[in-house]
Amino acid sequence: MAAKVQPREIKPGIFQLELPTPYPIGPVYAYLIKRDPISLIDAGVNSPQSLAAINEQLRYLGVSPPQIERLLLTHGHSDHYGAAQTLRDTGAKGIFIHPRDMDKVTNRREYYLRMRPYLAQMGMPPDYLEYFVKFIVWETPYARDLDMIHPIRQGDLFFWDGMKLEVMYTPGHSPGHVIFLEPEGGWAITGDFIFAHITPDPIIDITPSGFRTPSMPLHMDSIKRFTARGIHTYYPGHREREGRTREALEELKKRMAYKKRVYLEILAQGPMTPFQLMRRLYPESKKGEAFVLLSEVMGRLDLLEMEGGVVAHRTKDTITYSLKGYGKP
Numbered sequence: 088m089a090a091k092v093q094p095r096e097i098k099p100g101i102f103q104l105e106l107p108t109p110y111p112i113g114p115v116y117a118y119l120i121k122r123d124p125i126s127l128i129d130a131g132v133n134s135p136q137s138l139a140a141i142n143e144q145l146r147y148l149g150v151s152p153p154q155i156e157r158l159l160l161t162h163g164h165s166d167h168y169g170a171a172q173t174l175r176d177t178g179a180k181g182i183f184i185h186p187r188d189m190d191k192v193t194n195r196r197e198y199y200l201r202m203r204p205y206l207a208q209m210g211m212p213p214d215y216l217e218y219f220v221k222f223i224v225w226e227t228p229y230a231r232d233l234d235m236i237h238p239i240r241q242g243d244l245f246f247w248d249g250m251k252l253e254v255m256y257t258p259g260h261s262p263g264h265v266i267f268l269e270p271e272g273g274w275a276i277t278g279d280f281i282f283a284h285i286t287p288d289p290i291i292d293i294t295p296s297g298f299r300t301p302s303m304p305l306h307m308d309s310i311k312r313f314t315a316r317g318i319h320t321y322y323p324g325h326r327e328r329e330g331r332t333r334e335a336l337e338e339l340k341k342r343m344a345y346k347k348r349v350y351l352e353i354l355a356q357g358p359m360t361p362f363q364l365m366r367r368l369y370p371e372s373k374k375g376e377a378f379v380l381l382s383e384v385m386g387r388l389d390l391l392e393m394e395g396g397v398v399a400h401r402t403k404d405t406i407t408y409s410l411k412g413y414g415k416p
């Protein structure tokens with residue numbers, strides 16, 4: 088049997104819970120605020136292993152799901168909201184999420200399926216698209232659709248006895264991503280917004296009305312607004328248990344500059360689809376990784392296009408990218 092993980096108290100009355108996921112990223116952190124009213128930030132996936140882990144850690148802290156008055160979600164990805172509906176079935180109360188992520192947590196299958204034509208347009212071949220559909224089926228049990236949810240928005244304040252957290256809207260990784268700030272203490276609970284050694288993959292996202300969100304430009308804009316808030320410590324959704332904002336932002340800057348150079352070098356070889364570019368970057372990658380890697384490529388191409396160095400050529404069926412001025416004498 089795996090060693091039992093004990094919750095870690097990161098601030099008085101706030102506990103970091105470690106929950107297993109079936110994804111390559113590894114465990115996800117949820118945060119229990121054991122103050123009045125008892126609240127949980129993020130919920131983990133809806134797997135028997137994760138539900139056992141969360142129930143065991145809640146029990147260790149003397150909390151049962153019916154005592155959870157608020158379930159606050161950083162964003163609508165299955166590793167963060169997957170178990171929310173099951174926790175509500177066992178008594179947890181109001182679930183809160185940003186309106187821009189409501190479509191995917193209320194109808195996950197639809198959210199994935201409407202991406203298909205866009206992935207095809209990005210050059211994803213039929214065998215990869217088939218694999219993507221298989222992935223959707225595989226992932227289904229890990230996230231149950233939510234029924235009743237309350238919206239949270241930029242600037243909303245949540246109060247506890249002796250503490251408050253402020254909602255900051257940080258779209259990018261997901262169009263409805265939010266983080267929870269404690270401005271006086273200079274810390275925040277940040278979901279998938281910021282990490283020390285990885286850039287949060289800005290996942291491809293199509294709105295129900297068919298608009299593809301420019302995820303990476305949005306993310307970088309959120310980073311800029313976050314930087315201005317003077318938050319020195321963050322508690323993320325994965326990997327390191329806590330991080331220093333300044334170091335993470337410096338690392339991010341270096342990674343962004345490096346990747347930009349690599350992308351421009353590859354595009355100097357000629358026009359290509361996002362999928363072709365992804366294969367050049369990651370020739371060893373497996374089919375199961377294609378969606379996340381293509382998301383990264385798409386996000387960075389959006390950014391390069393917006394900066395003006397790269398031009399997109401769009402038709403109904405394909406989209407290719409080239410360096411500005413490529414092929415001109």
Ligand SMILES: [Zn+2]
Pocket residue numbers: 162164260261279
């Ligand atoms: Zn996420």
Ligand SMILES: [Zn+2]
Pocket residue numbers: 115164166167278279324325
């Ligand atoms: Zn995550």
